[in-house]
Amino acid sequence: MIDKPELDKRKAFILATVVYEYINTAEPVGSGTLAQKYNLGVSSATIRNEMAELEAGGYLVQPHTSAGRVPSDAGYRTYVDRLMTPESLTKDDSRRIRGQFRDASRELTDVIEQTTRLLSGLSGNLAIAIAPSRDTHAFKHVQLLWLSARTSLAVVVTSAGVAAQRVFEWQSDVDADTLTRLSNALNSRLGGRIMEDVSPAELEGTCDEIGATREMRDAVRAIFAQSRQTEEPDLAASGAQNLLDQPEFHDLRKLRAILRIVEEQRTLYDLIADELAPDAQRPGPSQPHVRIGHELGPEALSECSVVTMPYRFGDRGVGVLAILGPRRMPYGRLIALASETARSLGDHLNDVEIR
Amino acid sequence: MIDKPELDKRKAFILATVVYEYINTAEPVGSGTLAQKYNLGVSSATIRNEMAELEAGGYLVQPHTSAGRVPSDAGYRTYVDRLMTPESLTKDDSRRIRGQFRDASRELTDVIEQTTRLLSGLSGNLAIAIAPSRDTHAFKHVQLLWLSARTSLAVVVTSAGVAAQRVFEWQSDVDADTLTRLSNALNSRLGGRIMEDVSPAELEGTCDEIGATREMRDAVRAIFAQSRQTEEPDLAASGAQNLLDQPEFHDLRKLRAILRIVEEQRTLYDLIADELAPDAQRPGPSQPHVRIGHELGPEALSECSVVTMPYRFGDRGVGVLAILGPRRMPYGRLIALASETARSLGDHLNDVEIR
DNA sequence: GTTTGGCACTCCACTGTGCTGACTGCTAAA
DNA sequence: TTTAGCAGTCAGCACAGTGGAGTGCCAAAC
Structure with missing residues (x-):
């Protein structure tokens, strides 16, 4: 260029x-x-x-x-x-954001969804939020619960709350005591560690230590794998109907193409996830980014812009908030909204973090 | 009339x-x-x-x-x-439905959401699903986990999986042994019971039995209340963009009004929840229902129809699937789709039910 | 009594025309 | 370098005219 x-x-x-x-x-x-x-x-x-x-x-x-x-x-x-001259939020907007987080849920997915509702309501556009990758949460606790001789339930708790639970059906009888010993061993070895740093070898080692069966070793590996990753990206979007108000989207074909992308979460995720990697490495406070029209990539979004703002959770966890709307969007206001909401969201997550 | x-x-x-x-x-x-x-x-x-x-x-x-x-x-x-002559599904549709549930998640909310995606994809309309009320799940297990001297985590497991987890910060030190005894007492008293049948008095009684503090009694009540009810109705919808294809919705004002109702989950829930009550009481297999135009109530939906089909989970749990589209919808096909999907969903939930 | 062909009538959807108004680029004078 | 003035362009709108799909009704046929 x-x-x-x-x-x-x-x-x-x-x-x-x-x-x-x-x-x-x-x-x-x-x-x-x-x-x-x-x-x-x-x-x-x-x-x-x-x-x-x-x-x-x-x-x-x-x-x-x-x-x-x-x-x-x-x-x-x-x-x-x-x-552009930077804008700051009105008193009313700030109050609504603070009010939202004052009595927000502790459940990560609920918070993420409520945040998109708040942001789409305030911005009058489509709001998107990506939850921090579970890999970056800290491991807190695992408990293998005895339900019956051949079934048990495993629960993994991370700093962001419960990450995974799973029921196992065993081939042979298992006693409650073994499950407790295995839980204790895993807890003492892994407590406080970041999920992505926990290696499969380490898990197996801990299992061997207490003489767990091969079947249990596989189970432990599975439950840890599941708590680290979800199949679908952990993402919420809301306010799509706001786009209908914009004159540029009165053409139904364009609108369809956009809504298709929104519904198909994968594309939406790829679009915004770019913001994750660089920000996680860069020190200092996060910055809002704006991407305009063709900069976004997909032709269907060539008349749209996106404001993104990363938020932080704990030391490593990073998620992103985004506002998608017509290129003709009030950038100053939306940047201010996204920044303030991201800050409040980060604070809230840190408040409810399990320590 | x-x-x-x-x-x-x-x-x-x-x-x-x-x-x-x-x-x-x-x-x-x-x-x-x-x-x-x-x-x-x-x-x-x-x-x-x-x-x-x-x-x-x-x-x-x-x-x-x-x-x-x-x-x-x-x-x-x-x-x-x-x-109308009743239709049956094509081989291909049946296969896709079966395939979807073969490797579906065990997590209730995930399953519900995936089901709406499946149903909106197959029907080409908007699909909605209401999860069975948690009140009707059977209580399986509660575990109060010791995290540190003044914090602990409570996990309630019902027949549909984990219903609630919550972190408590205590005013005074709590030891792991007390938590275990309390968990055991609750489990032995309540195991297998339906959630809505568990009275607060009973909970308090069990707490008193092992000499729990007033603070712990309140905590137990809170965690049980939370596992029975969610603030928002437990509901998923997907495929809104399918409606754009329908010529009757090319009028943006009408479309807006409809999308507003969809986004505002409360109205959508009320619309469909009517089907829950009568079906839960009626014995025998569930029946699909069709509601047309003004029968639906809201003026915004006067050009829409809805096909609803209850599905069962366990003895008591009942949820509803629904397909919303223009009155000019292929009723026979949609009824067949909803019925078959509801059946498969019920079967799946019963398969993954914790026994 | 029911059915049918024929006919006059209605009204939407489309097309073409002409007009208006907003805005431009250019030029020549200030 | 700025400005006023002017001719040119083009979307958007209102308007009239036309074609065609479909109706209701009536009288004749079955």
């Missing part, structure tokens, strides 16, 4: 104003409107000339010859990176 | 054909089309007369003077109750 020519002050101001006006009205912005509504100190003809140059530079596009201008991906990008 | 006049054979056949044709084409059906495509043995003029009478009887309506006819709620109702 070639560097865009630098924008002089007036061009920058005009671009910012076009984006601002278009975000508010959803109508192509003409030179006349600009001269009238905003005090630029120059005539519409001058603005016209500037806008022509902004179009040549790739910041604006014209839907048709005799229409006003609309920002391009590059126009939005410049706006977000350099022209 | 006044009884409709009986339909003679020919009227019945014409009504059935109009409904059938309209379901397939989504276009108002005219007398000419009927005479041409279906072998009625009479001319279009005769059909015209019959259709006029069917309209007078309230079975058909005309969108405008020079258009064909469209079924009314009463027309669909008659079709579903008396005219």
Whole structure:
């Protein structure tokens, strides 16, 4: 990508104003409107000339010859990176966010889902949340419970709550005492460790220590594997119907394509999970990111933008909040919303963390 | 409601054909089309007369003077109750349903969600599932686990798997032995009982037996209350984007109203939960039900129909599957799909039930 | 009594036309 | 470099005209 020519002050101001006006009205912005509504100190003809140059530079596009201008991906990008003034939340928004987490559930999946509801309600767009990978939770406790001679229940508790439970049917009788000894051995060896650091070899070693059968060894491996990973990405989305309000999605074909992606969680996950890896390594506070139109990849989302904001849980756990909407979204407000919600969510998770 | 006049054979056949044709084409059906495509043995003029009478009887309506006819709620109702021939599933559908449950999760909420995905995929409509109320599960096991001197974890296991877990922070030190004795006492007193039959007095009695503190009594009550009920109805829905394909929902206002109801789970639950109560009492196999247009209640759903089918879990647990779509839905096929899926789901739940 | 062909009538959906208004680019003067 | 003025472009809208699908009714046929 070639560097865009630098924008002089007036061009920058005009671009910012076009984006601002278009975000508010959803109508192509003409030179006349600009001269009238905003005090630029120059005539519409001058603005016209500037806008022509902004179009040549790739910041604006014209839907048709005799229409006003609309920002391009590059126009939005410049706006977000350099022209936009950061916003802070209204008192009311802050209060609603705090209120939501004050009496939120302790259950990770419930919290994640409630957070997407909150965020979609406040933002008027589609909200998505990815739960922190279980690999990064700390192991707290495992208990093998005796239910009957040939059945038992295994429960694994991590710092984020119960990660997995599973019923086993044994081939041969098992007594409660063996289960307790095995539980104790595993607890003393693994307590406090991060799940992804626990190796299968270590599990087997612990089993051998108390003379567990081969069958039990397999069972222990299975239950640990299950508590580390889920088959489907752990993700929630809500507020899809908000998109119906946006004039750009009145075309049903486009809307379908988008909703298909949302329903098919895998694609949605891949879209946002990019934010996980870099943030987990980078030290310091997390940063919101904005991805605009074609930057997102899928053609179906070429008229959408996404604001993402990682949140932290414990030392290692990282999840992501995201807001998906039309490119014509109020970036400042949504960034502020996502940031504050991510912060509150992280705080809440740390509060309810099992220590 | 006044009884409709009986339909003679020919009227019945014409009504059935109009409904059938309209379901397939989504276009108002005219007398000419009927005479041409279906072998009625009479001319279009005769059909015209019959259709006029069917309209007078309230079975058909005309969108405008020079258009064909469209079924009314009463027309669909008659079709579903008396005219339609029951369908059975294709080999392929049956295979997909069986395949889905062969390696389905043991986790109740996962199964419920996967079932809605399956059903929305097969039916091409919106699928909804309500999980059986936890009140009807059988109590299996409770374990109070010692995590540290002042924190412990309680896990309640019911016949459908883990129902609740909760971390307690105690005001004063608690030792592992007390927790174990309390767990044992609760288990021996309550094992196998249905959750809704367990009274708070009984819980308190058991606590007193082993000399538990007031604080622990409250904790036990809380964990049992939590395992019986969830705040939100336990419900899953998927396939909303299927509705976009239906021509009747190309009107965005109508679509919005419907999606709003779907997102707001409470209304959706109330809509379908009616099916729970009567079926739980009635002996014998469950029956599918169809509710059409205004029968559903909410004005927003006046152009929709819902097929519901209860499924059973254990002796008492009853949940419901539902398919929501336009009134112009292939009732025979959807009833067969819902029935077969409900049966498979019930079987699966009973297979994975903890005994 | 029922059925049928014929006919006049109705009304939606579509098409083409012309108009309006918003906006542009360009040019020449300030 | 800025501005006023002007001609040109094009979407969107209102309007009228047309075609066609379908109806209701009536009189003749069965």
